[in-house]
Structures are given as C-alpha cells and as structure tokens.
Amino acid sequence: MKKLLFILTLSLLVFGGFSFKQIYFTPLYFEIPKGFPKPVYDFKNNPLTEEGFQLGRNLFYDPILSRDNTISCASCHLQQTGFTHVDHDLSHGIEGRIGTRNSMTLMNLAWSKTFMWDGGVNHLDVQAIHPITSEVEMDETLENVVSKLQRSEKYQHLFQDAFGTKKITGQLTLKAISQFVVMLTTSNSKYDKVLRKEEQFTDMEQKGYAVFKRNCASCHQEPLFTNDGFENNGLSIDTTLNDVGRMRITQKETDRQKFKVPTLRNVQFTFPYMHDGRFETLNEVIKHYNSGIEKSATLSPKLQQPMLLSDDERTELLAFLKTLTDKEFLFNPRFSFPR
Amino acid sequence: MHLKTLLLFGLLWTSLSVFSQTKSDSLLVHVQFQFDGANLKLNSTYISKQNDTLTFDKIKMYLSKPQLIYKNDLMDEKENPYHLIDIEKPKSQQFSINNTSKKKITGLKFNIGVDSLASVSGAMEGALDATNGMYWAWQSGFINFKIEGKSSSCLTRKNKFQFHVGGYSEPYYAMREMSIIFNEKSIKNNEITIQVDLAKLFSEIRLSETNAIMIPGKEAMKIADIAKNMFSVQ
Numbered sequence: 001m002k003k004l005l006f007i008l009t010l011s012l013l014v015f016g017g018f019s020f021k022q023i024y025f026t027p028l029y030f031e032i033p034k035g036f037p038k039p040v041y042d043f044k045n046n047p048l049t050e051e052g053f054q055l056g057r058n059l060f061y062d063p064i065l066s067r068d069n070t071i072s073c074a075s076c077h078l079q080q081t082g083f084t085h086v087d088h089d090l091s092h093g094i095e096g097r098i099g100t101r102n103s104m105t106l107m108n109l110a111w112s113k114t115f116m117w118d119g120g121v122n123h124l125d126v127q128a129i130h131p132i133t134s135e136v137e138m139d140e141t142l143e144n145v146v147s148k149l150q151r152s153e154k155y156q157h158l159f160q161d162a163f164g165t166k167k168i169t170g171q172l173t174l175k176a177i178s179q180f181v182v183m184l185t186t187s188n189s190k191y192d193k194v195l196r197k198e199e200q201f202t203d204m205e206q207k208g209y210a211v212f213k214r215n216c217a218s219c220h221q222e223p224l225f226t227n228d229g230f231e232n233n234g235l236s237i238d239t240t241l242n243d244v245g246r247m248r249i250t251q252k253e254t255d256r257q258k259f260k261v262p263t264l265r266n267v268q269f270t271f272p273y274m275h276d277g278r279f280e281t282l283n284e285v286i287k288h289y290n291s292g293i294e295k296s297a298t299l300s301p302k303l304q305q306p307m308l309l310s311d312d313e314r315t316e317l318l319a320f321l322k323t324l325t326d327k328e329f330l331f332n333p334r335f336s337f338p339r
Numbered sequence: 340m341h342l343k344t345l346l347l348f349g350l351l352w353t354s355l356s357v358f359s360q361t362k363s364d365s366l367l368v369h370v371q372f373q374f375d376g377a378n379l380k381l382n383s384t385y386i387s388k389q390n391d392t393l394t395f396d397k398i399k400m401y402l403s404k405p406q407l408i409y410k411n412d413l414m415d416e417k418e419n420p421y422h423l424i425d426i427e428k429p430k431s432q433q434f435s436i437n438n439t440s441k442k443k444i445t446g447l448k449f450n451i452g453v454d455s456l457a458s459v460s461g462a463m464e465g466a467l468d469a470t471n472g473m474y475w476a477w478q479s480g481f482i483n484f485k486i487e488g489k490s491s492s493c494l495t496r497k498n499k500f501q502f503h504v505g506g507y508s509e510p511y512y513a514m515r516e517m518s519i520i521f522n523e524k525s526i527k528n529n530e531i532t533i534q535v536d537l538a539k540l541f542s543e544i545r546l547s548e549t550n551a552i553m554i555p556g557k558e559a560m561k562i563a564d565i566a567k568n569m570f571s572v573q
Contacts, residue, residue, distance in 0.1 A: 045461060122479040125461030129469050130476040143470040170470035174462035249478055251511075251556055 026050035033187035056180030066138035082266035089277025102277035208320025234293030388542035400484035408446035452483025452514035458507035506555025
C-alpha cells in the first residue's frame with residue numbers, strides 16, 4: 001500500500017481570499033516510498049504545488065542566480081550524475097573559482113536534518129543562500145537576485161502562479177527552490193525492486209549485499225543509505241585544505257574531521273568521492289575502507305577493526321553498490337532542464 | 340457556512356481591528372544610536388575609552404519580541420515581533436507595541452537578536468527575510484547585530500573592524516534578553532526613545548586585539564554580553 005502525505009494547506013484560501021479572484025494551485029502529493037521513514041521536511045510550512053515545483057525547477061536551472069549570469073545550481077548539480085559535479089574534485093564556480101569541497105549529490109533530501117558536508121545548514125529552505133552568496137560559487141546577494149527576478153516578466157508570472165503574488169521576496173524564492181529540490185526522490189533502483197520482490201539479485205549482488213550489511217550499513221543505513229549523522233571514516237587529512245568538517249560548526253574537538261555520511265544511492269555515477277573528491281573510482285573507495293583507514297582520535301568505533309575483505313568480497317560489494325543505480329531518477333524528464 | 344462568506348468575514352474583522360487601533364493603544368518606540376551621548380553618524384570620527392580612533396560604516400541590529408512591563412504584569416507583542424534596526428534606514432528606527440492595558444507601564448523588555456526557534460525554521464519573511472543580509476550562509480542562523488567600521492588601531496585590510504554577532508545553539512546562544520525599567524516621565528505622547536550608545540561597547544573592546552568576529556563562539560558571547568550595556572532609556 002502506498003502511504004501518501006497530504007500537503008496542500010490553507011495557502012489557497014489565504015491568497016484566494018485577498019484578491020477575491022480565484023487562483024488555482026495544483027497540489028502535489030509527496031510520495032513516501034514503501035519502507036522509507038517519515039520525511040524530516042515540514043511540508044506544512046511550504047505546501048507543495050505543481051506551480052511552486054515548476055518555479056523552483058526554473059530557478060534551479062537558471063544562471064540568473066549568479067552575479068554574472070553564468071552559473072546555475074545545475075552547473076554543479078547535474079541530474080545524470082545524481083545531481084552532483086563529476087569532472088572536478090573540488091567544485092568550480094563563478095569565473096572558474098575553485099571551492100574547497102566536492103559538490104554533493106541531491107537525492108532524498110526530504111529525509112535529511114542537516115545539509116552540507118559539515119551539517120552547517122539546519123534547514124533545506126535556507127541552504128540555497130549558501131551557493132548564491134558564496135564568493136567561489138555564484139557570488140551574488142540574495143537581495144540582488146530578488147531584484148533581478150522582480151524585473152523579469154517570466155518570473156513575475158511564475159511567482160504569481162506559484163504563490164499568488166507578483167511581489168517576489170527572498171522567502172518565496174528560497175521556498176520555491178526547496179519545492180524542486182525536496183521532490184528529488186530516488187527509490188526505483190534494482191535494490192528497491194528486489195526488496196519489493198519485482199526483481200532478483202544475481203548471486204554476486206546477493207553476496208555483496210551481505211558484505212555491505214556487515215561492513216557499511218551501520219553508517220550507510222538502508223533504505224536511505226545514510227544515517228544522516230557525522231562520522232570520521234578514516235580519511236587522512238589533506239593538509240592543503242585542512243578541512244576539519246563538523247568541528248567548524250560545533251567547535252568541539254570530538255567532531256574533528258567528521259563529515260556528513262552521504263547517501264550511496266546512484267553511487268556508480270556520483271564520482272569523484274568524498275568531501276574533497278579524492279577518490280575517482282569505487283574500487284579506490286573500497287580499498288580505502290579495506291586497508292587505508294587512518295587512525296585518529298575521532299575515527300569512528302565502527303571502523304577500528306580492519307575489514308579484511310577478500311578479493312571476491314570486494315568484487316561482490318562493488319556489484320551490490322551498482323544495484324543502487326536508479327535510471328528512472330537519473331533520466332526523469334520532470335527533473336531535467338525546463339523546456 | 341459558505342467559504343466565501345467566511346473569508347469575507349475574516350477579512351472584514353482583520354481590517355476593522357487594524358483601523359480601530361488608534362495611537363493611544365500603542366507605544367511608539369524610537370531607537371537612537373549614540374556615541375558618548377551624542378547622536379551617532381556614519382563616517383564621523385570618534386575616540387573610545389580605549390583610545391581607539393574609529394568610524395562606523397554599518398550598524399544593523401535585531402530587536403525582537405518586545406514586551407511592555409507593568410507593575411505585576413507583562414504584555415506580549417505578538418503581531419509584529421521582529422525589528423531590524425538599521426542606522427542607514429530612518430524608518431527602521433522605530434516600531435510600535437500594542438498597549439491595550441490601562442495599567443502603568445514601568446519598563447520594556449525585548450531581545451537583542453533573534454531567538455533560536457526562528458533560526459531553525461527555514462526561510463522567514465519580513466524583517467527576517469534573508470535578503471536583509473542578516474542570515475549566515477555557511478552556518479545557519481541569524482546575525483543578531485552587525486557593527487562595522489574602520490580604526491587605525493586595526494592592523495587589518497583597510498583597517499576594518501567587523502563584528503557579526505550571532506549563534507542560536509548552546510553553549511553559544513548569543514541572543515540576549517534585555518529589560519529596561521523606567522518611570523512614567525520617559526513616555527511622552529505614547530512615545531519613548533531607547534538610546535543605544537556604542538561608546539559603552541567600545542570602551543570594553545581593544546580594537547588592536549579584537550577586530551573581527553564573524554562566527555558564533557566564545558568571543559561572540561562576550562560581545563553579546565557587553566552589548567547589553569549600550570541600551571538605556573532616559
């Protein structure tokens with residue numbers, strides 16, 4: 001049975017009431033895939049509508065959000081690669097400026113409590129302030145973005161359709177972007193279909209699943225393949241970046257070099273891997289966990305014991321990780337560049 | 340009841356309650372920035388008790404959730420609880436508080452900054468809209484106040500000092516509650532003026548040592564404490 005979350009609230013009444021002319025919003029239902037937990041995102045505060053989603057989609061793909069109109073969200077978050085950057089280890093922004101971290105995937109973020117590699121952002125709706133105002137990303141002010149949007153006839157219409165007002169604000173802009181990003185649910189990989197008994201693992205994938213459950217699932221917890229927590233997974237510190245991760249936010253020594261546990265959905269296509277993009281291939285990642293763990297005071301207790309995976313087990317694990325690929329998601333036309 | 344009628348009713352009621360609010364059921368609060376008792380002007384030169392020569396480029400601060408204090412009572416202002424006071428925007432330097440009680444007002448309570456609930460609630464509107472430039476990007480949360488300027492004591496780029504004070508989570512929750520007790524004479528024609536004297540802050544800060552606070556933490560907490568000294572009502 002499909003659980004459906006009812007999302008439309010009073011917005012229709014409120015906006016309809018003020019103008020005394022009927023404005024129609026098309027409510028969108030946020031579907032919770034079978035076996036997934038309750039979303040973290042509070043849809044009551046930002047009722048999803050088709051119009052809001054389409055506005056958010058337009059904003060996501062529009063370089064109008066950057067100072068010189070060259071960079072859009074999609075420049076660093078490409079659909080076909082799980083909405084991340086693939087060609088660079090550290091993300092490239094405006095005028096080719098290089099950031100200090102690898103871009104993140106954007107998938108199943110309705111279930112995420114905090115955002116960014118260090119969890120510094122506490123709500124999806126305020127996340128977009130970061131890339132828009134970052135000097136190495138879009139280098140724009142939100143104030144200026146809003147006035148650019150306000151001058152655009154296209155956006156006046158889209159905001160009117162989505163929120164019943166032509167008066168564009170920072171709040172509405174951010175909420176619209178969220179409406180797009182929060183809808184990026186991936187739940188149709190082979191792994192999901194196997195759990196739903198629509199398909200079967202090969203022998204190798206099945207064995208790999210067992211290896212995964214033994215060694216990886218405590219952090220990369222099913223079905224989201226993240227526990228939404230922060231861990232030190234034994235990467236040696238890159239002394240050119242000296243990124244202390246979560247500690248930058250909490251200022252606690254015990255959080256040194258801890259980073260957000262990323263989802264592994266579509267991991268086959270989300271390379272390069274880790275917060276600094278240090279690994280190009282999944283083989284390197286597996287090798288790291290198997291024999292490259294660097295001990296330090298904050299290394300996760302889950303990684304203190306060497307994994308001692310055999311060559312076969314490593315191949316099997318790799319085969320399992322590839323079952324997390326969801327082609328329907330990666331090529332879903334609803335999430336692509338708006339025509 | 341029919342939906343439209345209901346809406347009409349609601350609208351009528353709201354507009355009635357807005358228009359029926361005459362001047363006397365509210366207290367108008369003016370906020371005045373000063374340095375050593377004189378009105379503060381951007382780009383004028385001042386000398387602090389620490390002998391730092393300084394000028395100001397920017398002063399913006401949130402005053403929120405004002406409450407009137409009566410003899411044995413408090414009154415909340417619920418309708419419009421967040422105010423961003425900006426030295427460059429005269430209109431922002433006043434706000435009104437509902438006062439429907441007949442009791443004597445003995446003081447004023449408010450927060451310097453923004454509470455933690457608002458800091459974890461996503462994109463907000465009005466004074467809290469992120470376009471106001473008072474929201475941190477890389478680490479969520481409001482900047483309670485920004486004070487920026489220049490001083491020859493600062494060995495920084497262009498001799499700048501920048502204090503962005505905020506932080507919404509313990510142990511670095513930088514919002515401060517402020518109560519000012521005053522007597523009836525402070526209120527004239529339902530108006531009152533809060534003085535914010537920056538000399539009282541810079542008398543405690545040596546600009547050669549402390550000139551850039553841009554993140555939540557111990558230093559921000561200290562500045563937030565000192566900032567309380569700035570507020571008074573004559």
